[in-house]
Amino acid sequence: MSAREALFEHTGRDDIILPFQIDPYGLRGRLIRLGPVVDRILGRHDYPEAVAAMLGETMALAACLAGALKYDGIFTLQTKGDGPIGTLMADITSDGEMRAYARYDADRLAAVEPAAIAERSVPRLLGGGYIAFTVDQGANTDRYQGIVELEGRTLSECTHSYFRNSEQLEAGVLLAAGQAATADGPAWRAGALMIQRLPYQRDLPGRPSEDEYDENWRTAVTLMSSGTVAELLSAExxxxxxxxxxxxxxxxxxxxxxxxxxxxxxxxxxxxxxxRALSVAELEELKQGEDVVVVCEFCKREWRYDDAALAALRDGEAAPSF
Ligand SMILES: [Zn+2]
Structure with missing residues (x-):
């Protein structure tokens, strides 16, 4: 078994952020492969195909951009738009814990033509709006936030305009999400490939001139762009x-x-x-039947509070846990 095989034996080939470097092209990058993670998250929500696909791409992009940062905390990627899909939200901790949800208008979504869904069209599905990137490293640290308008046909294109506006980052990205064949039948998968240019150094292998180095980068971007959706999503x-x-x-x-x-x-x-922050009247409004029911928007987990539990909460009897 080669060292490389041993690597994947250990981590698996799915649900990974794989960092890589290609010295002749002067670049570093990350390949994101999301399999069971994205299938489980999307499966919990039973979204229409267009929403599932866009949220799959959002998860892959979040993993991709988070992998480019050194941080200790939570990286969040969120889109807000005036189209049928109003919100796409994915976050990932520096330990790789990911979650995601979407908000959408089913009636408006039903009116979107299949071709626009097939091409994961940002103008038709998300409309006008923005993408925000946030890094939260805890209570006493600054939140870093980047924001970019939804300008582009696809999420990849919108991300490119973010890269263009960012002074330190010359990068390209490719995204895909969809149902693909797996050993257990069709399942949702998502993938991303991002390359990022490294500063020119004189002593690189092959000792390229600066012009050659520029040319190598352009070649690498072209090669990356030749990657297909099927390749990014392949379980094989x-x-x-x-x-x-x-x-x-x-x-x-x-x-x-x-x-x-x-x-x-x-x-x-x-x-x-x-x-605890809500008034009695507000709590009454949340009641479904006898109980207040709270459902986590990310994972659909459900909490039920009957009147005794609510009273205990108000009296502060519920043991604080952290
Ligand atoms: Zn949850």
């Missing part, structure tokens, strides 16, 4: 094979993959805190 094609196939390069070095897991951060204590 090993991630490192895909990289070799796209970049035709012996210089591809893949590093230790980071696993992505399906995990929500909702908890009893968080729900308690939210309910």
């Amino acid at each position: 094609l090993p991630p490192d094979r895909l990289l070799f196939r796209l970049f035709h390069s012996e210089g591809v070095r893949a590093f230790q993959a980071q696993p992505v897991v399906d995990a929500c951060r909702c908890s009893n204590s968080r729900v308690d805190r939210v309910l």
Whole structure:
């Protein structure tokens, strides 16, 4: 077994952020492969296909951009638009715990033509609006936020306008989400490939001139763009094979993959805190039958509070947990 096979033996080929570097092209990148994680998250919500596909791409993009940052906390990617899909939201912790949800208008979505859904059209599905990127590293740290208008036919194109406006980042990205064949039958999968240019150095292998270096980067962007949706979503094609196939390069070095897991951060204590802040009248309004029912928008987990539990909450008897 080669070292590379051993690597994937350990991490698996799915639900990973795989960092890599290609020295001859002067770039570093990340390949995102989301399998069971994205299928489980989307399966919980029973979204229409267009919403599931756009949210799948959002999860892949979040993993991709988070993988480019050094942070300790939560990376959040959120779109807000005036189209049929008003919100797409995905977040991922620095430990790889991911969750996501979408809000949409079913009637307006039903009027979107199939071709626009097939091409994951941002103008038709999300409309005008913005994408926000947030990094939250805890209570006493600054929140970093980037914002970009939804300008582009697809989420990849919108991300490119973010890269163009960012001074330090020369990068390209490819996104895909859809149902694909797996050993267990058709399942939702999502993938992303991002490359990022490294600063020119004189002593690179082959000692390229700066012009050659520029040319190499343009070649790499072209090669990346030749990647197909089927390749990004394939459950069969090993991630490192895909990289070799796209970049035709012996210089591809893949590093230790980071696993992505399906995990929500909702908890009893968080729900308690939210309910404690509400008035009795507001709580009455939340009642379904006898109980106040709270459903986590991310993972659909459900909490029920009967009158005794609500009284205990108001009296502060519920044990605080952190
Ligand atoms: Zn949850």
